[in-house]
Amino acid sequence: MHVTLIQAILIAGVVALSNLDGNFFGEMKFREPIVTGFLVGLILGDVKLGLLIGAQLQIIWMGATGIGPTAQLDIGAGGTIGTAVAILTGKGAEVAITFGLPVAVIMQFLNTFLMTSYSVLMHRVDKLIDGLKEKQMIFIHIICGMITASMYAVLTFIVIYFGNNAIESVVKGLPDWANNGLNAVAVILPALGFALLLNILMEKTLIPFFIAGFAITAFSGLNTIAVTLLGVAAALFVYLLGTNKIAGISSTHAGGEEDEEL
Structure with missing residues (x-):
């Protein structure tokens, strides 16, 4: 050319x-x-x-x-x-x-x-x-x-x-x-x-997500966009969990701590 x-x-x-x-x-x-x-x-x-x-x-x-x-x-x-x-x-x-x-x-x-x-x-x-x-x-x-x-x-x-x-x-x-x-x-x-x-x-805490992403990409047949969306969802879940913005899990966790104190 x-x-x-x-x-x-x-x-x-x-x-x-x-x-x-x-x-x-x-x-x-x-x-x-x-x-x-x-x-x-x-x-x-x-x-x-x-x-x-x-x-x-x-x-x-x-x-x-x-x-x-x-x-x-x-x-x-x-x-x-x-x-x-x-x-x-x-x-x-x-x-x-x-x-x-x-x-x-x-x-x-x-x-x-x-x-x-x-x-x-x-x-x-x-x-x-x-x-x-x-x-x-x-x-x-x-x-x-x-x-x-x-x-x-x-x-x-x-x-x-x-x-x-x-x-x-x-x-x-x-x-x-x-x-x-x-x-x-x-x-x-x-x-x-x-x-x-x-x-x-x-980081060591992210290794499970790395393994999961590799397995999904290699064996599921999903395309890159689908795997990326799954990664975004996982990252958002971890963020919400870390900031206690998931009501059900955070309240359950808090209740468990109160039971242990009793």
Whole structure:
């Protein structure tokens, strides 16, 4: 699939938007692969495939969390470029992962370099703070943000527009053993993403619900929406039980305590 000039510019704009998210727009979650996947699919004319690949990348990166000084992967750029390459080459999530993960690492290094280079302006900003010159401080903040977003957009445009043929040649030239390996990785990485997420969130009291959810998903034949609704119902029940808002159970529990005291 050949990418047009307008499509390459729009995809570059999506990457720039993902970078501005968190810096200028608060936490609007524009950088999440499920969002960028939809936007890339819309631009390239295959929303369904874009959403599908974005959702698969979302599962992988759900557990990727930056803790302390550890830099998080740049999922905005990685997810966008990975999804674009997968759609342009007619491949699935395995190709999106192949190109998305290295891009996420490289762009994070670029972002760290740019943030470090901006530190030379901090002495200037300190003086502006002492002089209460708010407008000039805001101007410096906006300029630095625009430079970063522009760098992201330019690099993405170059990769997508000028490197499209080279990327397609690389993907089509992969041997069968490499394709099989990528397919296996595409299956394993979502499980790894969930494992990383559970490592952060899991509590012993939630293990029974985890087992129940796995059993329902694996053996009941229900689709994802139905299992999600069951999970929401279970979470709501636990919340109401914990806050004593279920009248029958809370009153019975209270009555039992009074009987024990008597």
